Amino acid sequence: MKLSLPGKGAVKDSDSGKRLGDGLVCPTPFTAADRILLAHGGGGRLMHQLIEQFFLPAFGNELLAPRHDGAVFEIGGARLAMTTDSYVVQPLFFPGGDIGSLAVNGTVNDLAMCGARPLYLSAGFILEEGFPLAQLESIVASMRAAAAQAGVLLVTGDTKVVDRGKADGVFINTTGIGLLEHSLVIAPRRLQPGDQILINGDLGRHGIAIMATREGLNFETIIESDCAPLHRIVAALIDAGIDLHCLRDLTRGGLASALVELAEATSSRLAIAETAIPVREDVRGACEILGLDPLHLANEGRFLAVVPAAQAARTLEILRSEPGGETAALIGEVGAPGSSRVVMKTILGTTRIVDMLSGEQLPRIC
Amino acid sequence: MKLSLPGKGAVKDSDSGKRLGDGLVCPTPFTAADRILLAHGGGGRLMHQLIEQFFLPAFGNELLAPRHDGAVFEIGGARLAMTTDSYVVQPLFFPGGDIGSLAVNGTVNDLAMCGARPLYLSAGFILEEGFPLAQLESIVASMRAAAAQAGVLLVTGDTKVVDRGKADGVFINTTGIGLLEHSLVIAPRRLQPGDQILINGDLGRHGIAIMATREGLNFETIIESDCAPLHRIVAALIDAGIDLHCLRDLTRGGLASALVELAEATSSRLAIAETAIPVREDVRGACEILGLDPLHLANEGRFLAVVPAAQAARTLEILRSEPGGETAALIGEVGAPGSSRVVMKTILGTTRIVDMLSGEQLPRIC
Numbered sequence: 001m002k003l004s005l006p007g008k009g010a011v012k013d014s015d016s017g018k019r020l021g022d023g024l025v026c027p028t029p030f031t032a033a034d035r036i037l038l039a040h041g042g043g044g045r046l047m048h049q050l051i052e053q054f055f056l057p058a059f060g061n062e063l064l065a066p067r068h069d070g071a072v073f074e075i076g077g078a079r080l081a082m083t084t085d086s087y088v089v090q091p092l093f094f095p096g097g098d099i100g101s102l103a104v105n106g107t108v109n110d111l112a113m114c115g116a117r118p119l120y121l122s123a124g125f126i127l128e129e130g131f132p133l134a135q136l137e138s139i140v141a142s143m144r145a146a147a148a149q150a151g152v153l154l155v156t157g158d159t160k161v162v163d164r165g166k167a168d169g170v171f172i173n174t175t176g177i178g179l180l181e182h183s184l185v186i187a188p189r190r191l192q193p194g195d196q197i198l199i200n201g202d203l204g205r206h207g208i209a210i211m212a213t214r215e216g217l218n219f220e221t222i223i224e225s226d227c228a229p230l231h232r233i234v235a236a237l238i239d240a241g242i243d244l245h246c247l248r249d250l251t252r253g254g255l256a257s258a259l260v261e262l263a264e265a266t267s268s269r270l271a272i273a274e275t276a277i278p279v280r281e282d283v284r285g286a287c288e289i290l291g292l293d294p295l296h297l298a299n300e301g302r303f304l305a306v307v308p309a310a311q312a313a314r315t316l317e318i319l320r321s322e323p324g325g326e327t328a329a330l331i332g333e334v335g336a337p338g339s340s341r342v343v344m345k346t347i348l349g350t351t352r353i354v355d356m357l358s359g360e361q362l363p364r365i366c
Numbered sequence: 367m368k369l370s371l372p373g374k375g376a377v378k379d380s381d382s383g384k385r386l387g388d389g390l391v392c393p394t395p396f397t398a399a400d401r402i403l404l405a406h407g408g409g410g411r412l413m414h415q416l417i418e419q420f421f422l423p424a425f426g427n428e429l430l431a432p433r434h435d436g437a438v439f440e441i442g443g444a445r446l447a448m449t450t451d452s453y454v455v456q457p458l459f460f461p462g463g464d465i466g467s468l469a470v471n472g473t474v475n476d477l478a479m480c481g482a483r484p485l486y487l488s489a490g491f492i493l494e495e496g497f498p499l500a501q502l503e504s505i506v507a508s509m510r511a512a513a514a515q516a517g518v519l520l521v522t523g524d525t526k527v528v529d530r531g532k533a534d535g536v537f538i539n540t541t542g543i544g545l546l547e548h549s550l551v552i553a554p555r556r557l558q559p560g561d562q563i564l565i566n567g568d569l570g571r572h573g574i575a576i577m578a579t580r581e582g583l584n585f586e587t588i589i590e591s592d593c594a595p596l597h598r599i600v601a602a603l604i605d606a607g608i609d610l611h612c613l614r615d616l617t618r619g620g621l622a623s624a625l626v627e628l629a630e631a632t633s634s635r636l637a638i639a640e641t642a643i644p645v646r647e648d649v650r651g652a653c654e655i656l657g658l659d660p661l662h663l664a665n666e667g668r669f670l671a672v673v674p675a676a677q678a679a680r681t682l683e684i685l686r687s688e689p690g691g692e693t694a695a696l697i698g699e700v701g702a703p704g705s706s707r708v709v710m711k712t713i714l715g716t717t718r719i720v721d722m723l724s725g726e727q728l729p730r731i732c
Contacts, residue, residue, distance in 0.1 A: 054506070061520070071521035
């Protein structure tokens with residue numbers, strides 16, 4: 001079938017294999033009927049397919065780090081990290097934060113997961129015509145406070161406005177630059193059999209906070225997002241000499257997606273214990289009412305660390321010493337290579353395979 | 367009037383002066399009736415008010431360069447530039463380019479205007495549910511080609527999807543990092559009386575290309591966007607020893623906005639000659655039919671350079687030697703300080719003041 005797009009000289013045949021440029025062939029046979037689904041943005045299986053089968057063949061270069069939260073490169077002898085995220089969360093304001101604090105902390109955390117000290121952020125606003133300036137003011141004040149708390153400077157920006165009905169209030173992109181002040185390589189390829197897997201605290205508060213606000217649910221207590229910057233606790237681990245093999249924040253797709261990504265990227269079997277995974281009682285209750293799995297819930301202040309077994313106890317001690325990290329836990333370990341699976345020993349003593357969802361349980365979580 | 371936003375602890379009184387954080391007071395008295403207008407994104411007077419009266423007081427720091435296209439800072443002894451832009455152009459495909467080539471070249475050009483060699487780009491996609499994957503493929507192929515042409519690497523990315531009707535196909539944010547390999551300071555504050563003002567070619571093709579496509583206008587010839595990367599010609603000027611005082615690309619708001627911004631930032635009188643400003647006959651014809659002023663039309667491959675008078679002839683020679691730069695011209699000079707005005711000697715021999723519009727003649731031009 002022929003596609004002819006206005007302004008494009010090339011005519012493409014989308015039923016045959018299609019070229020995305022010099023010598024690279026996209027393996028996904030798109031047809032004109034193929035369209036973007038909400039799940040393509042959900043942090044699950046479909047998003048990973050889009051990245052691996054579509055963006056990677058198009059842009060493929062050694063720095064593009066699909067299985068990491070940012071790119072690391074050297075300029076003038078300094079090791080820098082760069083990461084970008086657009087924020088489309090709905091609602092814009094939720095218990096424990098808003099799109100502004102999320103846009104700052106989310107990008108700060110992606111830099112932290114590269115082991116970088118966040119230095120500078122850019123901010124790009126896409127505003128819908130008619131958006132109340134008072135709300136924009138609130139969001140900008142929140143970004144300012146979050147940037148001050150994280151110790152980053154917002155150094156350049158951009159504002160676009162689109163007609164009413166062509167956006168949804170405000171979307172914010174933040175892109176961050178950070179400095180790696182150590183010689184560690186923090187990457188999936190460093191996983192070793194026997195490595196221990198830790199998380200820095202209880203799971204799922206961001207996901208439940210967004211869902212409760214959006215759906216107008218009232219629980220006994222107000223569950224606030226865990227949205228927080230993570231670079232200081234990462235720096236504390238590095239300063240203590242922990243040989244961090246890999247870090248991953250537990251945002252879209254939650255702990256399950258992060259673990260499955262790691263297992264697939266390294267062809268390793270990861271084993272975790274359900275009883276070891278901290279989930280607050282109110283979050284667990286909300287999950288039971290709503291039929292959700294805490295392992296798939298999004299977090300904005302939680303991450304996993306993979307460390308050598310000999311350093312696991314010290315890592316846990318440091319994680320727990322951080323305010324908000326009292327519930328940090330050792331949840332599992334890296335097993336033998338070859339199986340690319342995440343298996344969980346359940347509360348009942350049985351074993352089940354943990355997989356990622358095709359999309360996010362809840363769209364527009366961040 | 368009291369504003370109480372969900373999830374925000376603070377209650378603000380928007381009828382009194384309002385605080386945006388530690389010690390900074392926003393001088394704009396917003397009321398709940400104040401809303402974002404399309405013109406706030408148009409590169410004209412209203413956008414400048416939004417930046418100067420709203421974003422700057424909130425984020426103010428010495429690196430935030432409101433009157434420049436990016437921020438310049440040092441890391442590890444290297445001078446780097448960082449710049450961000452979101453692209454919301456409508457239509458997505460137009461003669462001479464598409465949102466993909468625009469997103470790469472626009473950010474490359476903002477780095478070039480800082481005097482930087484572009485190195486790395488990030489790309490953040492906001493996709494509307496239902497957007498055809500074949501169109502996304504076309505756009506991504508176009509980004510790939512533009513990045514290869516400009517010699518930059520796209521090193522990190524992000525994809526978000528919003529529900530149908532909450533975006534407009536695709537929005538793209540690109541953020542760029544570049545390296546300054548010289549010791550020039552290229553900034554408005556370096557303008558001196560007697561400096562000459564040059565542009566690198568004819569004006570207005572991007573604006574007319576977008577408008578013609580959007581409105582379904584057919585001119586005798588198809589006017590193509592001038593969208594192109596500008597860092598090589600800037601590097602050629604620097605390599606030739608031109609002491610560039612200031613550079614500015616002529617995007618939203620066109621030549622008029624760029625000049626007025628410079629005049630206001632430096633409290634200088636800038637004098638230009640209408641007869642010296644190159645505009646192609648077909649663009650001039652389209653402007654006459656549509657009632658547009660070429661000085662306000664957007665460009666995506668045009669910039670102005672302010673240089674010492676003694677180097678103006680050499681600058682012009684270099685600009686004209688570049689493919690597409692054959693119509694480069696010396697269009698005016700920097701006058702005495704004090705008046706903050708742009709004055710133009712017209713074709714009729716009279717003098718008129720050039721001002722920026724309140725918004726863009728055409729919304730969503732980039």
